[in-house]
Amino acid sequence: MIAIGEASRLSGVSIETIRYYEREGIISKAVRTASGRRAYSDTEISELRFIKRCRNLGFSIQDAVALRNLADAPSDACETVERLGSKHLSDVQAKLAELRKLEKALVELVANCAKGQSDCPMLDALKAR
Amino acid sequence: MIAIGEASRLSGVSIETIRYYEREGIISKAVRTASGRRAYSDTEISELRFIKRCRNLGFSIQDAVALRNLADAPSDACETVERLGSKHLSDVQAKLAELRKLEKALVELVANCAKGQSDCPMLDALKAR
DNA sequence: GCTTGCTTCTGTAGTTACTACAGGATGCAT
DNA sequence: ATGCATCCTGTAGTAACTACAGAAGCAAGC
Structure with missing residues (x-):
């Protein structure tokens, strides 16, 4: 033990x-x-x-528990597992797409900053509508 | 009002x-x-x-508040703003890298599933050490 | 003037998945 | 016997909201 x-x-x-x-x-x-x-x-x-x-x-955690329960249950586990996996995969891919956009926006923001102007283009960008 | x-x-x-x-x-x-x-x-x-x-x-929220305060304060705001922006950008990039690995792992997991074997390769993969 | 229905108010509790104590008991080696 | 590591319970804190309940206010139509 x-x-x-x-x-x-x-x-x-x-x-x-x-x-x-x-x-x-x-x-x-x-x-x-x-x-x-x-x-x-x-x-x-x-x-x-x-x-x-x-x-x-x-x-x-909820999904983890579901998967663990499936690991013990024999029949049609695989289907459910695939469903959970695919769902999670598309969530991950959506998040990836969002983050890529975010990265692009931040790169631009920071790049403007680096030009060393007197007022701050990044703040201006955040303020703009 | x-x-x-x-x-x-x-x-x-x-x-x-x-x-x-x-x-x-x-x-x-x-x-x-x-x-x-x-x-x-x-x-x-x-x-x-x-x-x-x-x-x-x-x-x-903490960063948002800091940025907003900088938007009102004039002097050397830009430097601080750039620091916050760059820091956040590298956080985002780290998260992106992680998610890309995750996506790869999930794609493999789910792809195995789709082959329709009798026992579930995705569960096996999760169980394996 | 009254009713109806929308908006707003305060205050409290719930969400996710942990993490961080405090204060006390136990186990083990010297 | 002493010291130190490990363990116990119970509670509160984290981030950034979200979701009520129950009461009060406001505007329009009759």
């Missing part, structure tokens, strides 16, 4: 976050030792890692 | 958000009518629009 600190190291999820996940019912309640400390099995470490990987990919 | 609903329409900032900005000291307290309703001038509408534009560009 693995203590919470070790579980954190093994999974990459912080101690506070593990406790938070338990509190919120995102993972099931950990078994306790005689003195009340949480103890984890390899299975639970894998579960934490799974959630962590989903979060790194930008899935919401 | 302009009521809060009209101010919201003119600036694109929601009523609740305008009140929130006032509560938090992000904008100054609005003048009140005899009956206690908030009243706005054109100047204040412009201020709201300025903040809104900064927020749309992804600046934090």
